[in-house]
Amino acid sequence: MTDAAGLAALAAGHLDLITAPFTLPRSRILVFRSEDGDGVRVHTSEYEKPLDECRLLDGVTVTDAAGQVLPVSDVLPWRIAFGSSPAWVAGPSTSSGTQTGPPTLTFDGPAALSIAGPEGTRVELRHPDGRIETLPLTPAGIRLRLGAGRTAVTEDGDHAAALAACEAQWLEWFAKCPRVRTDLQPMTAFCWWVLGANIVELPSLGDARAVVPSKIGYVGLWQWDAYFIAVGLRHGDPELAREQLDIAFRFAGADGQLPDVVHEQGILASSDDLPESDRATLRRAGSQIADPSQPVPLTKPPLAAWALRRVLEVEDAPDWARWQLDRVIRSQDWWFAASDLDGDGMPEYGHPYSSGLDDSPVFDGPIPTAAPDLGSYLVCQDREIAGLLARYEPDADATRFVTRAQRTQELLLRMWDATSSRFIAFGAGEQIRSDTVLGLLPLRTGTLPDDVRDALRTALDDPERYALAWGLPTVAASDPDFSPERMWRGPIWINTSALVAEGLEASGFADRARELREQTVRLVVHGGGPHEYYNPHTGLKAGRATTAFGWSAALFIDLAVRLTEPDPHS
Structure with a gap:
């Protein structure tokens, strides 16, 4: 078959x-x-x-x-x-x-x-x-x-x-579908259908093909979604995968900022692009750091270099890579030049939308928000840029990216709270002590001190916090804000599970990373498809979650391909 x-x-x-x-x-x-x-x-x-x-x-x-x-x-x-x-x-x-x-x-x-x-x-x-x-x-x-x-x-x-x-x-289309392990092939075929079904044309871009998160309510190219979708598409259609990154990078601002969304009516890159009711809400949530009367940039977490590298792993395109790498560098520089709102060297999220996890309890506090996930993304992206420059621009000096990554990691470690053994976010300088998946993502740096790394592994193995039957919740089950059904406040999302699995592997826990990947694909099969998010107690679609969701489908495919390949650690 x-x-x-x-x-x-x-x-x-x-x-x-x-x-x-x-x-x-x-x-x-x-x-x-x-x-x-x-x-x-x-x-x-x-x-x-x-x-x-x-x-x-x-x-x-x-x-x-x-x-x-x-x-x-x-x-x-x-x-x-x-x-x-x-x-x-x-x-x-x-x-x-x-x-x-x-x-x-x-x-x-x-x-x-x-x-x-x-x-x-x-x-x-x-x-x-x-x-x-x-x-x-x-x-x-x-x-x-x-x-x-x-x-x-x-x-x-x-x-x-x-x-x-x-x-x-x-x-x-199905001729391009990746061939994977027998038990994962039926769901992989369905996930490949989802990616094909979610292709739309955006008239403002001519004949460009955007693979949208869903034709039901998410008809646009969200920056973050495009990265995850490209990572799955690369296994069967690397050209279409590159096209997703090209659209995501094409509308960078003069200062390098990448927009949150590219859609048929334009782009969403600022609070000025939001409806007036949303702008009023944002002004009411202003802090002493962010001027609530000024437009707030809207973007998504910096995973651009990660997506670029992974797409190029399958089919190299040196000239295209060099062109896109310049845009990625400018977007990374934007975070430090324009989103370090308190000037301490660590950029903040100026709006919950820019985090991708906008309903997380981390954003119940004042904004802007310095969060451990953003710090870790920035560390990893500077390192990714240095690696891509070594590959595609060998004469370029990558020292500033390596140096900045080291400095950012030092600032990230200041968010570590030894008493509670977890990373703490800060909203307008105030501690936000919610126990969420954002605090696990620093594992992706692969260079945390041993005691910090081991404490995060312990949290992942704790059935009272993150080791739930069906996978990794987005808020610890022991946290008072935990909800098994509410978006980003407890349900399992495929993208955060995949990113934490990467972090486990990068931090030396390869076997635990494989366990989490196996658990994640098992969840999708049990849940009946690549839904937007899942109830962590039942393993089924959460009530308000979108079905046939793009990044869940793409990341299932990526995980299935990875789990089919020989385990390099065995």
Whole structure:
């Protein structure tokens, strides 16, 4: 089952049209199972708009010649089949199956659907404005085109050609899917589908392909997400992985700051780009350090060099690497020049959004926030830059990056509280004693003093704090702010688990790192897919978490590939 068709079949087992909609790479159309279960509904995918505001068709219901509803019976990445008559057993999915097989729905390019069925079958289309169209189906099909003003326009179709083209597009994508350990291959195939399904075009960037976190509510390229997504994509499509970094780096400000989000209407790089209500909230949360009347930069943690190195590990691109490395260096310099708001040498988060963990209890206190995760990211990024310069610009002097990394680590260690044996964050100079995953990320430096390193390992092995049954919570279970369901306040996230596993390995705990990686992929399989975050007690999707989430899918793939390779430490 490791050819393209077999991998597509493995992915199809998860296409329930509820947590995983029917869609196509580059398309903004999403098809879900209708709430009454009799058919499907169709939405568009738009930046910062909920599905209820993006209705294209409230219902698409197929009936047979007797007027009986034909429910969804089977889903493949390239088509939905309706009805379960014995005469309509699966059969070919190409044109030879469209005349005598069941009614099917497919894509006809990114901006249209095609539906067809045997003579006598009909389709009812319920429009958001209340109109109901009932149309006869034929083997040639009806084309449902996305028109102006979010309307569905019916046209004559060529269903056989549309179905064949859609199938070919998906099989081409699955041909690139990484081959991994047998027990991890079905979920890897589904995660690869998620990455393909989440490809969109951003009109402001021409034909650039952004792999968004989700077509359900996250239709843009978030800087941090792009890094994690690129790390997973590199195993099957390194060109597309590089494209994610190119988009993330392309809109750096004159001072080097990278924006938080690149989206179809522009970028989000400052509090001035937020709605007025958000800006007012930010002003109310101002501190004696940050001037609340001034715009606050919005970005994401500095993992750019890490992502750049990992993408280049799979397929080298020296000229491209040198071009991007210059942008990474400028963004790293920006942190020290513009985000060290109290001038002590250690940059701070000027806004919770810039941390990526914006709902963490660490940000319940005043802002700006000096946090141990940011310090460790900066240490690692300066070292990564030095390594990339040695590889791509051997004549360049990397001394300042090595020296700055050493200085930043010294400042990071000042956040260590020996009494509680953990790193402490500071909000506007005040201690923030929440016990969170941010305090574990300094393990990534690999150069912590032995007593600090060992204390963090002890915390990870403590069932009262971080050693929960299904994985690593984002807030210690013993912390009063712990919540198993609330975003960043207890649930398990795949990205923080993967980063802490890197830290364990870098700090000399290779076996424990592998245990955490195995536990993380087991969580995704148990939870039924790459969700945004998971309840650490049940191992299932948290109630408000997004499904088919980009970085969870990408990092599952990366972990699966790594766990399939021979263990270099054994």
